[in-house]
Amino acid sequence: DIQMTQSPSAMSASVGDRVTITCRASQGISNSLGWFQQKPGKVPERLIYAAATLESGVPSRFSGSGSGTEFTLTISSLQPEDFATYYCLQHNSYPYTFGQGTKLEIK
Amino acid sequence: EVQVVESGGGLVQPGRSLRLSCTASGFTFTTYTMSWFRQAPGKGLEWVGFIEDKGHGGATEYAASVKGRFIISRDDSKSTAYLQMNSLKTEDTALYYCTKGGHADYWGPGTLVTVSS
Numbered sequence: 001d002i003q004m005t006q007s008p009s010a011m012s013a014s015v016g017d018r019v020t021i022t023c024r025a026s027q028g029i030s031n032s033l034g035w036f037q038q039k040p041g042k043v044p045e046r047l048i049y050a051a052a053t054l055e056s057g058v059p060s061r062f063s064g065s066g067s068g069t070e071f072t073l074t075i076s077s078l079q080p081e082d083f084a085t086y087y088c089l090q091h092n093s094y095p096y097t098f099g100q101g102t103k104l105e106i107k
Numbered sequence: 108e109v110q111v112v113e114s115g116g117g118l119v120q121p122g123r124s125l126r127l128s129c130t131a132s133g134f135t136f137t138t139y140t141m142s143w144f145r146q147a148p149g150k151g152l153e154w155v156g157f158i159e160d161k162g163h164g165g166a167t168e169y170a171a172s173v174k175g176r177f178i179i180s181r182d183d184s185k186s187t188a189y190l191q192m193n194s195l196k197t198e199d200t201a202l203y204y205c206t207k208g209g210h211a212d213y214w215g216p217g218t219l220v221t222v223s224s
Contacts, residue, residue, distance in 0.1 A: 001171075036152070043216055046211060089152070095170045098152045
């Protein structure tokens with residue numbers, strides 16, 4: 001199975017900060033990776049697919065990059081509504097696997 | 108508008124069975140893989156499995172934790188996917204989500220399954 005190691009597991013940041021979350025795959029997964037945002041008590045929403053393509057309607061302050069084994073999700077200027085937990089998901093091979101999540105708190 | 112709605116959750120005893128349904132609208136159901144994910148209380152997300160559309164063979168894949176106990180099927184005439192859960196264990200307690208596509212591009216609100224005696 002491909003293990004996805006996500007870091008950090010939790011962080012706090014201020015409005016306007018630039019935030020970067022990383023996922024590392026235990027083996028190469030090309031660009032078969034999505035990023036998801038889950039707000040407390042809410043359904044997960046996909047922000048980015050194919051590692052770097054923004055879903056329609058997602059603010060442009062979100063961006064994704066990477067290929068192979070290392071991937072990043074960047075929020076260029078943190079907004080209060082970005083308080084959430086973020087997950088990466090690899091779908092290059094079965095079983096599909098998530099990172100353990102990054103809980104982002106607003107300072 | 109894309110809609111995916113799960114139903115069928117509830118309280119069930121260990122060892123028993125339960126069938127979840129996922130009814131879809133707003134897209135051409137017959138051409139999409141449908142997936143199931145779950146989230147145990149206070150925990151992260153876990154992939155359960157999927158069923159491909161018939162055009163791609165209709166194959167199914169499962170997580171090791173459910174393989175041999177869970178079965179995913181679909182009825183294209185009803186735009187509905189199913190998750191038949193057998194031999195349920197307490198560790199299957201979770202919010203179960205159905206998603207459009209194999210890569211989870213749209214999620215339903217989820218249905219809660221509690222396995223407890």
